[in-house]
Amino acid sequence: MFAPERVAVVGATEREGSVGRAVTANLLADFDGEVVPVNPNRESVLGEPCVDSVADSGADLAVVAVPPAAAVETVAAAGEAGIRNLVVLTAGFGETGGEGVDRERRLTELAAEYDLTVVGPNSLGVASTPVGLNATFGPSMPDPGSISFMSQSGAFVTAVIDWAFEQDIGFRHVVSLGNKAALDETDLVAGWGDDDGTDVIVGYLESVDDGERFVETAREVTADTPVVVIKSGRTDAGAGAAASHTGAIAGNDRAYEVGLREAGVLRADSAGELFDAARALSGQPLPDEPGVAVVTNAGGPGVMATDAVGDSEALELADLTDETVEALDDALPAEANRFNPVDVIGDAGVERFRDALEITLADDTVGSVVVLSAPTATLSFDELAEAIADVQADAELPVAACLMGGERVESPAEILSAAGIPTYFDPSRAVGSLDTLARYREIREREASEPRRFDVDRERVHEVLSRVRDRQDNRLGVESMAILDAYGVPTPDGEIVDGPERAQAVAAEIDGPVVMKIVSPDILHKSDIGGVAVGVADEEVADTYERLVTRARNYQPGAAILGVQVQASVDVDAGVETIVGINRDPQFGPLVVFGLGGIFVETLNDTAAELAPVDERSAREMTAEIEAAPLLRGARGREPTDLDAVVETIQRLAQLADEFPAIVELDVNPLIAQPDGAVAIDLAVTVDPDALPETFDPDAFPEATAAGDATGDETADPAGDGPDGETGGDPDGESTADESPVEATDGGDA
Template sequence: MPDSSLQALFEPRSVAVVGASGSPGKVGHSIVKNLVEAGYQGTIWPVNPKGGAILGLDAVASIAGLPEAPGLAVICIPPALVVGALEELGARGTRAAIVITAGFKEIGREGYALEQALAEVARRHSMALLGPNCLGLCNTTAGLNATFAAGQPAPGSVAFFSQSGALCTAILDWALGENIGFSKFVSLGNKAVLDESDMLRYLSHDPQTRVVLGYVESVEDGQRFVRVAREVTPHKPVIMIKSGTTAAGAKAASSHTGAMAGSEQAYGAAFAQAGVVRVADVASLFNLAQAFSTQPLPQGPNLAIVTNSGGPGIMAADAVERSGLLMAPLSGRTVDALMHALPPFASAYNPVDIIGDAGADRYRAALEHVAADPMVHALLVLLTPTASAQVEETAQAIIDVARGCAKPVFACFMGGRRVGPGRAMLQAAGIPCYAFPEPAIASIEAMYRYREWQARPMPVEVCYRRDKTRAARVIERARGEGCVEIVEFQAQELLGAYELPVPATELARTSDQAARIAARIGFPVVLKIASPQISHKTDVGGVKVGLDSEDAVRAAFLDITSRARRLREQAYITGCLVQAMAPKGSREVIVGFKRDAQFGPLLMFGLGGVYVEVLRDISFRLAPLSLDDAHRMIREIKSYPLLRGVRGEPPVAFKAIEDILLTMSQMAQDFPDIYEAEFNPILVDHQGAVVADVRVTLCSGGG
């Protein structure tokens, strides 16, 4: 969408309200009323077939009767008339439109067709189209309130967009009560043309916007969203809520990866890789909005707490311990200064407890010393309304110290009526003030995590050597045989095409051949059933390990194949794979991917074997993986210390696992025809890693 059309949407020189009404309570009346009361300085043309005057403005009977093409048209007429009205406006040269009207794809097939026609008209005329089925938008800088919401949003540096119009009205009402201001306020509606990616791109260049907030229920083009968000987040924080992430109705999965990699994991990976700060609820959204829009980012994890009560100080310290922050170790110079300034029973160590009889002067002295300590990266001030507390004077002391401090300063005034005036003073001065310590610490942690993400080097993507022609032959052969799954004995060539490390493996068609292969490979060995119809080998007792003689191999071969024929009568039994055993002390990990409808290949990593089923201790990333992504995926799981080595065990060969992750990322991008793939287990020791088992599932219908 051209920037000029988005500029027409947010900064129009004139607005036509198509469907304007003189009847209070109607949508067309509320829109005109909001435009007038917001102080919009451009021309407003109400369009109503009856003509007359609406709120003191002369109404125009039709679009054809407009004296010129309006810069922005706000349309609130019946759905059957909307496409024709948009066509007429586009032909006259209108560059932007907001369709308030509902009754499009949200009602089913008929509405979907109508919305497609609407989008086609907008694209043909290069119009920025917001909606349909939306609340509208506000640009407080331009005095533009093209919504039918009650109340005028206050100016501010926070931009907000939402897919839910109802949530928009609730948040706007809540923000008015909390005195939170907005630079832009946008209801996306059905997103026929403009979506969250367009909003992010526009807001990234908006000088009035310091923080971007968003609520989405779905992202149709996930890969575009990630690209755009990556452009925005290095210089502006983007904080978002995503709802509706269950994978109900998803395709039944044949692998652990498929079972565990759902929509929720894809969105989580997308937000993390794009630098989007994700929150779970609206309260957290606005806690962070206030923090990011008013305070500098902490340059490190060290938090200092100053309190007049030991209990809340301990609560705050516990919350810090559970977070990614650290309790700042105060320097000896700071401790000495605090001991000199505070009463004998006070604590000069972090948390600094200035005790319950502290007045504003004691708070000021303690804060000045703590804020000056170079080991302190952020400051949290707690106040409980003791008999001696000077609430408003203490608030002023905090404001004064914060003005001369380059570090983020947060407050927590615990209580109700008595601390209210102090809270109001702090909020007005741009110092976030909370009722309890935990949300304050969560906000500081989010800011620190964002600062860490900003400081990361640009991702380095790698392209691994592979024989794509050889790999394509494996997939084409499976398709030709009518197979949707490529099981291990068939997938060996696929692994070879990507030069993945595998244990010595050969296919045996008879028990004698299996014994000869085992002797050549070297005992002990593993035997696995080989059948294109059997992917879950353990379900039919199709795996035998630790076979240490030719006789043991022969017996195992006959047992495995006869059992498989009995339990899977329709399966074609090719034979058994004979495979070298893993070196002693190897640990099992799993690497897999599943193709997400919105975001493309979603890769996963965790401990392999039964651990992945029981612990579900998994990390996720979207392809393509960077070197940093692969590095962090391994170290994110809670079981990472087991791979690092415990009780004298050497650490595993992490680079070998990273190579396998990056190779699978390459395979996922090379072949969109692969729906999901899994290497499980990968056997890894201190020297290297081998892929011991593999399963590949193709997209039904050829991709």
């Protein structure tokens, strides 16, 4: 694809304004190899003899610029002739609907049948500077460089290439992905990751077709080659239709955010950020410390840079050593500031800058330096640029330059660019480039660990999930709490009962007042209709049963009433209400969400997320990432919660989501994090019955990697079994503390 010796242009022509002419002319202008026009109606195009068919071209790469139906025929003919690489520029495929979708499906089938590498359709084309390949209908050939660039927008490609000339940014390979009928972003990441000439992979993506494959591939590539992308389309369209709290929180963009992070891919919010990152990563070494030193001749910009360092999570302002401060004191005038940020003051010449740079870069607490300068009559920007390049080369630490000027910056910017040092007008952008380097260093140093596999009762889960086959609704509530027992997640003692006498008998076996909740898959928010009673004494259980059922039937006469849950109370005030949820993203698979729970979970939206399965380190990071983390650690004199139990619960539920693709959404809300464990109060599950096998196959699951089973583990606290072995819970995912429509205890028990 990127190093052909012979390129065929199918649809080559001399007609002004045509795609076929533009591609042919671009190839003839720069390509090192042979260009073969394919046009049965002409003897030659732009001086090159034509052949009648792509099969006669003997090409390594065929560029297709003919009408849609003919384009499909051309791909088939190329495959039959042994031409394995094609770029289909033609539009009129999946993006147009109808017959276009069928044509695109046929392209995909042909690519698989003949093992073809096909870019497009609806593509601007591809370019590769090492061989002068410009197989695009864009106006310009990019300058050479070490950045490989992909884009789902052809217009963005042409705009970037044109802009890059002015910015002195070069490219190795450029691909306009088009509709991605065969070759997609994952293929390019894999290929460019193996390319010694590609230092950085950047991209503009509107979608990722196979998120799980992308994560697996990019995780390997980013260990050696940085990947930076813009992912457009940040809106949470469709989240409002989610059936659970987690579904509403985990919008589409949240899944991309987590997926890209898991893949080790750096995400940019704008075109400027994308190429700021690319320039830094392609030209600068990685810092070995997070500390940043600021060297400036202007106080204001120095403060701006210092603020930008403070905003970064990967950087910190270096605390210069006493030896460094003493050396700066000797090198700088008395009026200068020798502490960080180092202000060499406005009359500084190049040598003063050089001395300050050499001294700060020699400090062991400094991992990178920002050099800022406003123009003065005592300073030559060209000489400063040469000094910065010399010092950086000797120190082998990353440096970002901020030369704040207009035309006078053009020449020094070229000097710095030749040395791989990025130059900016804005101090925050200079710091941002160093932040990119520090974040990529963290990615490369990230240690991978295998998630723990617990010994669980999967057959029981399959049995419970299979109940949706007999329902019109695909949601399960507290009647499915046996799922939690099967995966070793502790639940309160309790039972779902079908009459007041049984309710009274179950309550008599539970120590203290109980919680009672209506059980109906048709009533999602039970507390709103008076379907929850808290702190019910033994003598009130039978009457409360009747009241709850009556209220439910009056509220929704057609609702299926499965009974009433009688459940042991849990003292919420002694712990923290959290949520652990699952949302299965169509691209990236199961997303595990943890955060502050209760009835206001969607309002507060204080959550962290990871892709399942989740290892222990990642689960622990989730508990520390949320803003409410101090509550878990025991803020304001409260006893700390049992974080080990919370972490294990996250891991167990992540394993559940990973092992049962039929689970579309799941909420455990609240999960009460207590000083001596964690207990799940409520459960709601949305199931895709089509994704659930008809029969249970134990051989379809991986072996456990840890001792202990779902009912014998020291962290498990199985609830009492009801008639079907089920336990209590509430499909609302709502707290039952202090919200009873019947009565509540003073202790705030749930």
